Amino acid sequence: MRFIPLIVIAILIPILTPLCINLYIAYVPGLKVGSIDGWLSYLGGYSGGILAFLSAYTLFYKQKSISDRCWITLNMLDISEHNEPRMAAIYSNSTINNFDFLNRSVKEWEPYGVAIVEIKNVSKNYAKNIRIELIGLDQRIEPLMHIENSDKIRKYAHISELEASANFKLALHIDPSIYKSNPELTLKITSQSIYNVSNSQNIKLRHIEDGFSLSLE
Template identity: 30%
Template sequence: MKKSALAIVVLLVLIPAVFPLILKAYLAFVPGEMVGGVDGWLGFLGGYSGGFLAFISAYLIYRSDQKQKEKTTLLLRPSLLEATPTDASLIFTTLPVSEVESDSKGELHFKYRIFNATLKNVSENYASNVQLLLCLKSGKLEPWSYNKHVNRNIKYESIATLEANESRVFNIQISEDILATAEEFDFILKSRNMYGQEVVQKVRLHLHLEMKGYTFVHRT
């Protein structure tokens, strides 16, 4: 909306300055007698520029509204509800892949601290293929999750598909060796909208060690 307002202001400044110059150039360089008077042409140009400006303003506002509707916005917040650990937990660990895959009882879910979270789609667009990645110095870390149907941990590629205003409760679990490195952890929240566009959001998990609490802060 800010860009649209700036474009309208620029047009308001340019139109009164440019049209008189065009009229002067016409009088100076076009041969023959001018049809109508200067006042008449100025009145015509004023009415024409006013209508043109109104059209451009309406179009820019329309495009701004459309882009807002096309945008997908997810909100990640701490949850008072608890999800079932073995069904809805994202486990971030630096253990070797072989060791994580060999855990056939989902024991990692009982070893790491649990952060209850609610993910809500607060936009008018739907969000598919929602992913959460933990940003470490070594790179982006994908989560694991215990799948009781195959009785082993698998890479958790998608949290959910969320319709407008739909929410999902799940757990985030981070291994102790990662938690010991800092009090803030950055995540990348990815999703795809109905137009197939990938939307990337930045979220920071802030630990309140003294109060044993935590918050999620969305960043630009």
């Protein structure tokens, strides 16, 4: 939207300039400065300069917008080689009535698989307000969070903040009824930089026989 005034100006300049030249020649013949060819050459050079400026400005703005974003990656970890992380995200499309806080398990789901992922900020910007939601279903599912040794599960405005190149591990507990009917799920990762530039990334989470796999959408 911010480029629309510049585009309008760029279009109006070559349209209005010849009209102004014609009016100048018609009504101020005694004060004519330069030839018509000279003015047309000036118009061509001026229009070219304006277009070059708009192109450079557009490219600069797009590059700045990309560099001001945060980029988050998810890597699947081998659950046999890692203990369950301090934080767990629990995705369910129904109320959880029986959660085992000691063993961190939803009893009414058992048995079910758990995915452990490493979340890393690969940008040079501080990432705040990181959220991971399940989308592409009948409803968007925000996770309930459980922190180790806590006796509560609850929703938070965001799950973490990360400095540049920092990472943390997260356990994903997903209601089996979700991935049995939708073996390919989509995780939507949103984040915000300190420049208040938001970014959204979608990553495919596929349920396979022995667990889960991740891939970019």
